Amino acid sequence: MPYRRLPNTDKARIRSLETAIAKIKYSDYYAPVLSPELMSKAEKKLQQFREASDRYVKSLEDQVNYSKSDDYQFRLKNARMYVSHFLTVFNLCVKRGEIKAADRAFYSIPVESGELPDLSSDISVIRCCENAISGEKTRTSKGGIPIYNPTIAKVAVHFDLFRELYDRQCSLRQMTEESLVVVSLMRPQIDDVILDVWNSIENYFSDLEGEKKISKCREYGLIYYYRKGEQTD
Numbered sequence: 001m002p003y004r005r006l007p008n009t010d011k012a013r014i015r016s017l018e019t020a021i022a023k024i025k026y027s028d029y030y031a032p033v034l035s036p037e038l039m040s041k042a043e044k045k046l047q048q049f050r051e052a053s054d055r056y057v058k059s060l061e062d063q064v065n066y067s068k069s070d071d072y073q074f075r076l077k078n079a080r081m082y083v084s085h086f087l088t089v090f091n092l093c094v095k096r097g098e099i100k101a102a103d104r105a106f107y108s109i110p111v112e113s114g115e116l117p118d119l120s121s122d123i124s125v126i127r128c129c130e131n132a133i134s135g136e137k138t139r140t141s142k143g144g145i146p147i148y149n150p151t152i153a154k155v156a157v158h159f160d161l162f163r164e165l166y167d168r169q170c171s172l173r174q175m176t177e178e179s180l181v182v183v184s185l186m187r188p189q190i191d192d193v194i195l196d197v198w199n200s201i202e203n204y205f206s207d208l209e210g211e212k213k214i215s216k217c218r219e220y221g222l223i224y225y226y227r228k229g230e231q232t233d
Helices: 010-025 036-068 070-095 101-107 122-141 152-204 210-218
Strands: none
Touching (some): 070 122
């Protein structure tokens, strides 16, 4: 015999209840497939969950689109380029003996190798810029000669321009995370409603047997699976 399995995605959860509710509303059966109380509860929970899911999807789309926008990527590229060039020039000064290798510690880069940090993500660029700006300030305050071409002031300008957009991106990410929490908390509730609805539908058609019952229940959104090797007709 096939077995039921509750929906495991938000879209499937919504689709399941929408199918059952729509079918019941336009059903010509004399006795209600769902009790008025369960029908009212299902409609209310469906609306709440659909709105919460839509908010999450919209927040996620806004976040992704913002991070992929031309302006965001342009400012990220400039911040990455300038801090990378700055640290490369700094390492050249170390190689020429103009700056001590130990001073690399001010910039949070390996003292022995001077290997540049990973700059593949926006947060890594933020951290690298912060380390470069604070490191240059600390080193020059101890009498060190400033790095030129580019200067740390130039790095700071492009860092500030990118940081403005990055902070906005963080706000969008927080909104996405908060909306996801709401959806996550609602999932067990909507699953309980779906289970009650499915049980009620199966009970309503309990006088039918085998594929006739399964076929009728599927019209109301119930999902059945056959195990491997089971007959499907």
